[in-house]
Amino acid sequence: MIGRRVLSPKVSQAAAFALLWTSGAIVMLPVIAVVAVMVLLGARGLTWRFLTAASGGLLPAIAGTACLVVLTTLIAAPAGVAAAIYLSEYSRPGRAIRLIRLAIVNLAAIPSVVHGLFGLALFVMLLGFGRSLLAGACTLALLVLPLMITASEEALRQVPQRLRDGSLALGGSRWQTVRRIVLPNALPGIITGLILSVGRAAGETAPILFTAAAYSSTHPYPRSVFDQVLALPYQLYVMATEIPNVPAEAKWATALALVMVVLGFNAVAIVMRARLRAARRW
Amino acid sequence: MNAVQGEASQLIVRPQGSIKFETQRLNMFYGAFQALTDVSVAIPERHITALIGPSGCGKSSFLRCLDRMNDVIQGVRIEGKVLLEEDDIYAAGTDVVQLRKRVGMVFQTPNPFPMSIYDNVAYGPRLHGAPDRTGLDQIVESSLRQAALWDEVKDKLRQSALDLSGGQQQRLCIARVLAVEPEVVLMDEPCTALDPTATFRIEELMLELRQRYTIVIVTHNMYQASRVSQYTGFFLLGELIEFGLTARIFESPQDRRTDDYVRGRFG
Secondary structure, three states: OOOOOOOOHHHHHHHHHHHHHHHHHHHHHHHHHHHHHHHHHHOOOOOHHHHHOOOOOOHHHHHHHHHHHHHHHHHHHHHHHHHHHHHHHHOOOOHHHHHHHHHHHHHHHOOHHHHHHHHHHHHHHHOOOOOOHHHHHHHHHHHHHHHHHHHHHHHHHOOOHHHHHHHHHOOOOHHHHHHHHHHHHHHHHHHHHHHHHHHHHHHOOHHHHOOOEOOOOOOOOOOOOOOOEOOHHHHHHHHHHOOOOOOHHHHHHHHHHHHHHHHHHHHHHHHHHHHHHHHOOO | OHHHHHHHHHHEOOOOOOEEEEEEEEEEEEOOEEEEEEEEEEEEOOOEEEEEOOOOOOHHHHHHHHOOHHHHOOOEEEEEEEEEOOEEOOOOOOOHHHHHHHEEEEOOOOOOOOOEHHHHHHHHHHHOOOOOHHHHHHHHHHHHHHOOOHHHHOOOOOOEHHHOOHHHHHHHHHHHHHOOOOOEEEEEOOOOOOOHHHHHHHHHHHHHHOOOOEEEEEOOOHHHHHHHOOEEEEEEOOEEEEEEEHHHHHHOOOOHHHHHHHOOOOO
8 A cells, every 4th residue: 555655755845846836936937028028129119209209109098098997997896896795795695696606707708809899789889889988998897897896805705704793783784884894994905906907907909999999190089988099908909910110119119018007007906905914903 | 291391490490580581492593403492591681691501502602692693694593582571583573773782792702893992982873873972972981981991091092992902802892882872781702812810800890780781691611600690501402401590500500411510520
């Protein structure tokens, strides 16, 4: 039963550690490589002039991405947080809850290009928003909704049950307990989750490709939610595939700007989470 | 059948004077598991009643039936009656919020909210429609005084309750309960997480409070039960084995199992 050992425990332990450590290190390589390539090739092109020029520069795309992200958050966050509160605080296990969870998982699994086509059919055409900031933000909202629900629910569940019990035992209703105890204590986690979701939305191309994004030399900035907008990922896509003779430097500079925006959102979320964890003491 | 009932009536003594709570054939289930079996007992008003028994005997489950805190737990089913004075608190249409205003609860682990000392005590009154600022100040002060905490915290009411020691936190939780002016205070092993000095202070406090409140305390500390309570109930495997004056339960228990338990032969 015991058999003959091929390796001594010491050696096998060392081998396992080396293998696992290497696997861990390999995960970091792509991140480092992507950032390094972007910086090396794009830093020179990323001049102040290129960043801020309204024509032939990045400012319209950055402004468009900012508009999309803000509107997406305004649409998705209330629904996402409300759904998370329902799932975490009100629901009882059963068929209905299983169906809701199944829907969330599957919504998260839908490829983003399908979201884009769906947005085209529903928001652009059926609801008549046209190719617009609003249609794009609605489509992105659908894309990030599962992320927001999952992150918010996680934050709500981290509030200890004994705090809820304390409030209920004092005669607090379920809603009073959610409103005065659970939500304030979960808010930091919820906001962190929202920022991460927003970072995801900022980097997507496919969902806005058919619903919101367009080049316009006459109106580089949207004037209402029914205007088309430019966005960083879309601009990169167009520069790389559709416009001939764009200098490589400009493409890489755009890519660098996009990576900085997305990683910037993540960095803010990570710093916030670390600070709030340090401040929390229940 | 008659013999059994005759025996039961000896073991479960009905207290003299006015009765605050009365349970009639109370059964409780967690899913398929029966946590309480046919518990019928009367709990006297403005006395301290201790519930003792080994871990898992149902004493905490019984306590949580009295303010319907078991409602929070999934899969719990309750049969029988629990009368608070004349009202069956499990009858349809019972206002659980009103019930929990009348029947407060102190938990095993101190659970102050992560907010200031003042806001912790003011939490209950604010839920139920706070009076004006002066009124609230008065409630906070008198609740903290009743909980013997005022002198220690009066200069730092705006500081976080989480900075208090464990014993102070538990007295704050008691003050928080008193602030909603309950009639009954349920205490679920309130000293388990505390050191002997803090435990002593809570016990002193209970003895002061019993003049105004009906107190039911679950404890696995038999010395605590004998020090603070006037009535004691002994639970075993979900059944109330014996209930009566504390002195009788500890000095001349009628049931063999009670005798074994209070003499420390098991549990």
